[in-house]
Amino acid sequence: MSPFRFAVVGSGWRSEFFVRMARLLPERFTCAGVVTREAERGTWVERQWGVPTVRTVAELPPLAPEMVVTGTPWPVTPHAVTELVGLGLPVLAETPPAPDADGLRALWAAVGSSGLVQVAEHSPAMPVHQARIAAVESGLIGRPTSVQVSSTHLYHAVGLVRRLLGVGRGPVVVRSSRFTAPLVDPMTRDGWTGRAEPIDRSTILATLDFGDGRSALYDFTDNQWHNPLRTNRIVVRGTHGELVDDTVTRWVDERTVTSSTFHRWQTGIEQNLDGWDTQHISLDGRVLWRNPFEGARLADDDVAVATLLARCAAWVRGEGPAPYPLADGCQDHLVGLAIEESARTGAPVTAGPEAWA
16 A cells, blocks of 8 residues: 655644654655745755645645645634635644634534544544553443543543543533642653742643533643643543553452453563564453554654554545544534633533534
């Protein structure tokens, strides 16, 4: 199979994640080019990323991309997506697809019926999340009824919650509270800060009621992505057990309950000379997730991005389902906006139903 050929609109931090996949996995992906408005920035991209650049979206069709990724600022994304759909190009829009609720509705009205737009929600494609999803979908804990997530923020967390619960795009009742407390914050995206004294950081706690006995607890602290003093925590509860991080406790029969843990098979440790890589994640001898990019030595976030691109390739070529339709991206962000609104007002907020439901 020929490599999946995609282009990118935008040359910011997140765009480079997609371009890097083409560099690391040339047998799977090819970056046809990058749209960046300024010639000086284009020269930098060509030199640093090793891909051609153009100045406008209208110049993309001659590059023959099978799909275009938009890595643009929030206010720009709806315009870029609409322009690309107008050219008949499939689009993978970075999260969120529009800045606010009105923007989501306008974008859906403009391109929702085209069926050409996917959203780059990669959190459920993280290796351990794929393993958790597989464990839940196999029925190990029965019917999932609630999720607690303290890991990533807003639309990313909502997307993961909805995937684990198996809920659709119906209305969600959100109740949030914001708390401020001191916390040492030793690291940001740019590296170690050198700070030793605690600073005020806010935390949002929110409950999400999806109806039919299904709920979620959202817990996120400012800069939690980078602060090593705040670890990830995922709990999925079901009718016959629960999954807590990497441990599954489940009902076996009338007199038996067991607990098992995920095992991540990692090479390159101590006397293993195969190089640093992840082979698979298993539970009780059953492989829940196997690395489809073994040999590329990708970090988990990169595995998720590569997985999303591979699923887009299958979808564009008519060989697989839509990986993350625009309707889901709109729903996730709408609920994320409701979390922030409820925290700001102190009142419950109902998100949806909307036209994309």
